[in-house]
Amino acid sequence: MGEELIRAVNLEKEYPSAGDAVVPVLKSINFAINSGEFVAIMGHSGSGKSTLMNVLGCLDTPTRGHYFLTGQDTATMSSNRLAELRNRVIGFVFQGFNLLPRISIRDNVALPLLYADASRAKRRKQATAMLAQVGLEGYGDRLPSQLSGGQQQRVAIARALVTNPKLILADEPTGNLDSQTSEEIMTLFRDLNVERGITVVLVTHEPDIALYSQRLIRIKDGQIAEDGPTRELLAIPG
Ligand SMILES: Nc1ncnc2c1ncn2[C@@H]1O[C@H](COP(=O)(O)OP(=O)(O)O)[C@@H](O)[C@H]1O
Numbered sequence: 001m002g003e004e005l006i007r008a009v010n011l012e013k014e015y016p017s018a019g020d021a022v023v024p025v026l027k028s029i030n031f032a033i034n035s036g037e038f039v040a041i042m043g044h045s046g047s048g049k050s051t052l053m054n055v056l057g058c059l060d061t062p063t064r065g066h067y068f069l070t071g072q073d074t075a076t077m078s079s080n081r082l083a084e085l086r087n088r089v090i091g092f093v094f095q096g097f098n099l100l101p102r103i104s105i106r107d108n109v110a111l112p113l114l115y116a117d118a119s120r121a122k123r124r125k126q127a128t129a130m131l132a133q134v135g136l137e138g139y140g141d142r143l144p145s146q147l148s149g150g151q152q153q154r155v156a157i158a159r160a161l162v163t164n165p166k167l168i169l170a171d172e173p174t175g176n177l178d179s180q181t182s183e184e185i186m187t188l189f190r191d192l193n194v195e196r197g198i199t200v201v202l203v204t205h206e207p208d209i210a211l212y213s214q215r216l217i218r219i220k221d222g223q224i225a226e227d228g229p230t231r232e233l234l235a236i237p238g
């Protein structure tokens with residue numbers, strides 16, 4: 001196991017409600033994730049999983065507490081530096097694929113490289129190579145709508161990988177896929193974790209999907225209810 005990649009310290013998040021009231025969504029969350037781990041986050045709908053993922057991905061800031069990414073306290077960083085760190089370290093995969101519908105698959109994959117200062121030719125070349133890595137060689141010129149859901153999620157994974165991130169954050173990435181396609185996508189995540197050492201943190205509500213991870217964090221009402229080896233917590237023998 002590698003160095004510490006993520007640390008949440010007394011992390012809290014609340015949202016404004018009617019009048020002066022607030023709704024506490026995350027309540028004193030503490031955990032760390034090391035480089036090389038494959039972690040599943042489970043919990044009921046509304047328990048705060050996406051809110052937590054957004055903080056881990058620096059897409060949102062905690063109300064109180066600290067969030068350290070690669071050892072750096074994100075609370076002390078300017079929004080520019082935070083965006084730069086996020087683009088360098090993290091790749092995102094979402095349930096709804098989030099591809100731009102009017103541009104080609106290749107251009108979708110190349111999009112994160114716009115921030116990375118690469119020439120157009122280099123961006124195209126890297127995107128094409130990345131598509132091949134997720135099993136979509138020759139698909140570059142198609143539009144997202146010309147692909148199946150599973151293929152679109154592969155495109156989203158290629159887009160997440162194109163900047164060579166240390167960490168993939170995936171919020172219910174198989175939520176819109178049938179079980180066969182879900183297994184294929186999970187096999188891809190596992191390969192990225194095992195063969196390339198990419199840290200994967202993935203939200204799911206399906207135990208079958210969580211079983212691809214080594215560690216399970218269960219969130220209940222905005223708090224960590226359980227944190228341990230996935231197979232133990234899911235009571236799988238062996
Ligand atoms: N931007 C927001 N403003 C107000 N409330 C929010 C916002 N985002 C999420 N919530 C609330 O926070 C709670 C947790 O939401 P979320 O993190 O999306 O849960 P999960 O992903 O586990 O289903 C829910 O009650 C939700 O309504």
Ligand SMILES: [Mg+2]
Pocket residue numbers: 049050051171
């Ligand atoms: Mg959610």
